[in-house]
Amino acid sequence: MHFTSERSLDGGVVERAFVLGEVPGILWTPPSASVSAPAPLILLGHPPLGLRRMYPRLAERARHVAADGYAAATIELPGSGDRPRWPALDQARAELRGAMEAGEPVGEGLVDALVLPLVEKSVPEWRAALDALLALPGIGGPVGYSGGVISIGIRLALVEPRIAAAVLFAGSLVPAALVEEARRVTVPLHVLLQWDDEGNDRQAALDLFDAFGSEQKTLHANMGGHTGVPQFEGEAAARFFARHLK
């Protein structure tokens, strides 16, 4: 892990850009983090639109997370941002856009082509980032995962024992294989659902919530579309992490 820049934000939060192998990322640490009192870590997931484009929202989430005493970190997804293009992924995305614009149903084959390679390639990268981040002084466990592509969250929650709790954004573009993996997830989950999400099928999202194997899982459904999550849900997610990471 190689740090490429560092700056201080309001509230004593330090933001550092890093590169791990070919993967760029950002780490935010709260002023309270120290070697004797390492901060728990929350991984910030995001849609595959590039870290640069997602930065304002990620930095806002990181500021809230840091104000609660956690470190926060994120990495660029494969094929996004400054990373090399991934023609197969671009192709699947173009097909998805086409199907949605035409109002056609999105077939299982397309969902698989869009999501499975992203999960296969990115989850090991998140785990490598976790190795490097937890080796830093002032950062400790337990680890939470929050948001982003829900299929990545499912796989991470399943295979990465250091993930102790996850906040997931319910989606319906989830490959059947990942729904099956969801049945074996056991960590506490806090799942957000936008009731009128234009890009997600509500029943499929409810079925996915039902599928999760976790004994402790809560669904918070709110009115409105994909980007309309009410502000108070940020606080609710923070209280969920406080119950499970502190």
Add this chain to the structure above:
Amino acid sequence: MHFTSERSLDGGVVERAFVLGEVPGILWTPPSASVSAPAPLILLGHPPLGLRRMYPRLAERARHVAADGYAAATIELPGSGDRPRWPALDQARAELRGAMEAGEPVGEGLVDALVLPLVEKSVPEWRAALDALLALPGIGGPVGYSGGVISIGIRLALVEPRIAAAVLFAGSLVPAALVEEARRVTVPLHVLLQWDDEGNDRQAALDLFDAFGSEQKTLHANMGGHTGVPQFEGEAAARFFARHLK
């Protein structure tokens, strides 16, 4: 409104039993309530099992509500507790028990016979209690309604303009006429759903949530049966009321 007893609880909360006409009730007021700073009021709904039997849970809810600076009040439902028996209601309840024990579906006719008379008779009583309670010094609006028989909550939220927000417990034994009324409810709602509620059909409860006309409505679904609502949901409901009643 005639007070029949008064006692002080921990934290300076005053608990007073009252009778309004033939309807007994309980009022809890926080120490902060005064003529110059009247406390907002939360009406505590409950299942028709009698105030005496429900008292421990109601008093616990009232203590939390009072700690947040609200007054809390509840009244006995018709046919319950020390009020005169209501043979038609007892009959419908016996039929419901029989159907549930036999694992038979609960027909619409039975749901109507069980719920509609209770709504028709109790809602005017809650409104009369509201008149009397809001006339007391130290108690003011806005008013919240919390819990109990969801059909009573639906009707109250629809017809009583002083109700500014409601926390409802999602049920499926809701007459079709009340589902239609739910479409015209507009106050902010916070709806609790127990995912594996043995007495409620999950899909019907989700359909009822969908039906509510309120622009601001949130569903919190948790694992477990009817009485398994996690403790943290009490805090979530308190924050909902804080957003809308303060």
